[in-house]
Amino acid sequence: MKLTVILLALVLQVFSLENGLMRTPPMGWLAWERYRCNINCEEDPDNCINERLFMDMADRLANDGWRDLGYNYINIDDCWMAPNRDEDGRLMADPKRFPSGIKALADYVHSLGLKLGIYEDMGNKTCMGYPGTTVDDVVLDAETFASWEVDMLKLDGCYSSAIDRAQGYPGMADALNATGRPIAYSCSWPAYDGGLPPLVNYTLLTEICNLWRNYDDIEDSWQSVLSIVDWYTKNQDILQPVAGPGHWNDPDMLLIGNFGLSFEQAKAQMALWTILAAPLFMSTDLRTISPQNVDILQNKLMIKINQDPLGIQGRRVLKTKHEIEVFVRPLSNNTSAIVFFSRRTDMPYRYKTTLGSLNFTDSASYEVQDVYTGNIISGLTPDTRFTVIINPSGVVMWYLYPIPDLAEKQLPEL
Numbered sequence: 001m002k003l004t005v006i007l008l009a010l011v012l013q014v015f016s017l018e019n020g021l022m023r024t025p026p027m028g029w030l031a032w033e034r035y036r037c038n039i040n041c042e043e044d045p046d047n048c049i050n051e052r053l054f055m056d057m058a059d060r061l062a063n064d065g066w067r068d069l070g071y072n073y074i075n076i077d078d079c080w081m082a083p084n085r086d087e088d089g090r091l092m093a094d095p096k097r098f099p100s101g102i103k104a105l106a107d108y109v110h111s112l113g114l115k116l117g118i119y120e121d122m123g124n125k126t127c128m129g130y131p132g133t134t135v136d137d138v139v140l141d142a143e144t145f146a147s148w149e150v151d152m153l154k155l156d157g158c159y160s161s162a163i164d165r166a167q168g169y170p171g172m173a174d175a176l177n178a179t180g181r182p183i184a185y186s187c188s189w190p191a192y193d194g195g196l197p198p199l200v201n202y203t204l205l206t207e208i209c210n211l212w213r214n215y216d217d218i219e220d221s222w223q224s225v226l227s228i229v230d231w232y233t234k235n236q237d238i239l240q241p242v243a244g245p246g247h248w249n250d251p252d253m254l255l256i257g258n259f260g261l262s263f264e265q266a267k268a269q270m271a272l273w274t275i276l277a278a279p280l281f282m283s284t285d286l287r288t289i290s291p292q293n294v295d296i297l298q299n300k301l302m303i304k305i306n307q308d309p310l311g312i313q314g315r316r317v318l319k320t321k322h323e324i325e326v327f328v329r330p331l332s333n334n335t336s337a338i339v340f341f342s343r344r345t346d347m348p349y350r351y352k353t354t355l356g357s358l359n360f361t362d363s364a365s366y367e368v369q370d371v372y373t374g375n376i377i378s379g380l381t382p383d384t385r386f387t388v389i390i391n392p393s394g395v396v397m398w399y400l401y402p403i404p405d406l407a408e409k410q411l412p413e414l
């Protein structure tokens, strides 16, 4: 068994451009969902895509506890560029909205102990019509990003053909590697090829990308969250095994703090993303976010579960005819996380079950901590019947750990 693991590791090393980054799912802030392509800085100066917005959010990440909990990427999305490349063919930031340039922004972000992410598109244009990177531009653009000391690249796929993508995404991985600067790489490639094999080769993606978007963009609504969760669970036999340290499925940004989710739904998104070992990229106004939403996003036990070093993506283990779904994620040291999720729209539902029927049978007894309330429940055996009360479109989330058997526990202390 051990030998197989070592051999596998050697084989992977030979074929991959392992950059050593993102051994746990990345966390941070990404502009797109909340700020889109708002370039109207005259009328909406506080909410437009300019260097001020990224500096403000970086200040908040550093000063309001986010960075210290792991939210350390501050990521630019589309619409940061000037409409054309410069005379040498290099990408340029929009001179009005980013007068100090991206290098200065990276310096600022680094001075706060954060990392800067940037956006490009493997095609003729970005989705919003700014200069794309074609197969011929890939090396120059990677060098440009490295010269600005950027730490992450999200490479979108608008205005590309399948052939452009098949050349361009691995090409950019090589080009980033060749710069010598560790730059995390987020690939939108699979989302443009339907997200599934045979068109999508997840073996290849795990070798060249640190994370990948494989489904639709998230929108500010519960319906959008549900459609993503549905697609992930429907395809979990394909998606679950390909996630792991250094290479993650990305179901897209967290909506928490915006307009479309109720409090219960916000807690549900956070719990489901955590059980899926998903990247945690917020996309909300950190200058005005409510304490209630901060509590969801800064829940320490939640973050510990999301960042578990084994990096195993969870799965939906059952779905009842009463619209209750149970997700389980195995964690290090024999611990686990469980999410009881209600898709009901009537009233809090009393769901009765046992740990045994959720496949927990290895230990005589378990202790549980409720991730949102902090309550501890002791002495659950696999046969104990218990009830969890799950709010409509809400979750109950448990962190579960086996209790060593009594014989061991009663050893005299030395």
Ligand SMILES: *[C@@H]1O[C@H](CO)[C@@H](O)[C@H](O)[C@H]1NC(C)=O
Pocket (backbone or CB within 6 Å): 013, 016, 017, 018, 019, 020, 176, 177, 178, 179, 180, 181, 182, 183
């Ligand atoms: C480039 O790839 C090699 C081979 O996987 C790896 O050892 C090296 O750390 C990579 N360099 C960067 C900057 O990603």
Ligand SMILES: *[C@@H]1O[C@H](CO)[C@@H](O)[C@H](O)[C@H]1NC(C)=O
Pocket (backbone or CB within 6 Å): 124, 159, 160, 161
């Ligand atoms: C990209 O531009 C080239 C050159 O104009 C064109 O031939 C190609 O069809 C374009 N590709 C896409 C996917 O729009």
Ligand SMILES: *[C@@H]1O[C@H](CO)[C@@H](O)[C@H](O)[C@H]1NC(C)=O
Pocket (backbone or CB within 6 Å): 201, 203, 204, 207
């Ligand atoms: C997928 O990519 C891997 C790694 O590059 C390669 O070995 C394999 O042949 C590819 N699979 C298919 C079906 O193309």
